[in-house]
Structure formats: structure tokens, C-alpha cells
Amino acid sequence: DIQMTQSPSSLSASVGDRVTITCQASQDISNYLNWYQQKPGKAPKLLIYDASNLATGVPSRFSGSGSGTDFTFTINSLQPEDIAKYYCQQSDNFPLTFGGGTKVEIK
């Protein structure tokens, strides 16, 4: 199975800050990496697919980059409504696997 290592596990930042989360795959997954946002008590929501493509309706302050084994998710100008847990997920191979998540809080 492909292991997905996300870091940090949690972070605290101020409104307006740039926030960066990394995700490392245990083997080359090309660009088959996706990012989700999950708010408390809610279902996850797709933000980024295939490493860098913004999902429909997602604000442009969210972005993703990377290929191979190393990927980055960025929130440019953190907003109060961005408080959530963020997960990466690889779609290169079965079983589909997720990172452990990153909890983003406001400082």
C-alpha cells in the first residue's frame, strides 16, 4: 500500500497568513494527488485534484503543486472560514489512501 505522510499534523496561523501543508508519498504517484477540506461534523469537500487543479467553485486562494512523491497545498491569505482539517489522498494505486490530516486553526 502507498503510505501518505502529511505534515504538520496541526498548525495555527493568523488571518491573512499564507499556510502550507506538505504530503509525501511512499512511492512515485505521478500527479495523482488530491486535497480535501473537512469541517467539524461535515463531509469532506474536494479542493484540488490531480495535484494542481482547482475543483469547481473552490476559491482561488487554495492551490496545490508537486509531482512524484512530494506535494504541497497552500492557502494564500487564510480566512476564518478555512478552519478545518485538510487531507491529501493518492489516486495512483489501489487501495486509495489518505494522509493523516492537518488541523488548521486561527491564532
Add this chain to the structure above:
Amino acid sequence: QVQLVESGGGVVQPGRSLRLSCAASGFTFTSYTMHWVRQAPGKGLEWVALISSAGSDKFYADSVKGRFTISRDNSQNTLYLQMNSLRDEDTAMYYCARDPHRLPGQGYFDYWGQGILVTVSS
């Protein structure tokens, strides 16, 4: 708009069975691969199973292989998860999710249901 509504959850004893349903609307159900993803209380996300748009291809996580069966009724726009021999560790919120691909491979989840809670407890 796309809607996925799960049902069939509840409290069940270890070793017993439960069948989850997911009613889909707002899109052409027959064109999409569908998945089940679960989340144990306070834990991360775990992919469970997928079924291709025509129902001909199915894949499972090792943790449920041989116990869970995914199926779909394209005439009723409904996805199912038959869960047998349930264990304590199957306790989780179960989400059905749509995959924008017709066939398995490079799958991700572009729409999710609200989730349904399954509690396995004696």
C-alpha cells in the same frame, strides 16, 4: 444539483450484518464510478470500496475484503454496501462518494453524502 443521501446505519452487534444505501440524484448515475469511504470517531479517512459505473468492476480495502460487498442498482440510482461479520473496528461514519471517472483508476471524490453512522457494539 448533485445529491447523495445515505441511509441504513445504526447500532448492530458484532458478527451481525447491515446494509447501507446511498440514493443519488442530480446527475447521470450510470456515468460514474462510486465509492464508500469511512471515518472512525475522531480518526482520519479510510477508503472502503468502489464500483465502476456499469457495476462490472469492484475493488475493496483489505480490512473489509470478504466481509463487505458493494453493489449498485442503476435503474434506481442507488449504491449499496452490504456489511457482514461486523467488528468493533467497523464503527465509523460511512460516506458514499462520487468519482468523476466512468472506470476505476485515478479515482477521487468530487461529491460526498452527509454520512451515516454505523456503531458495532454488544
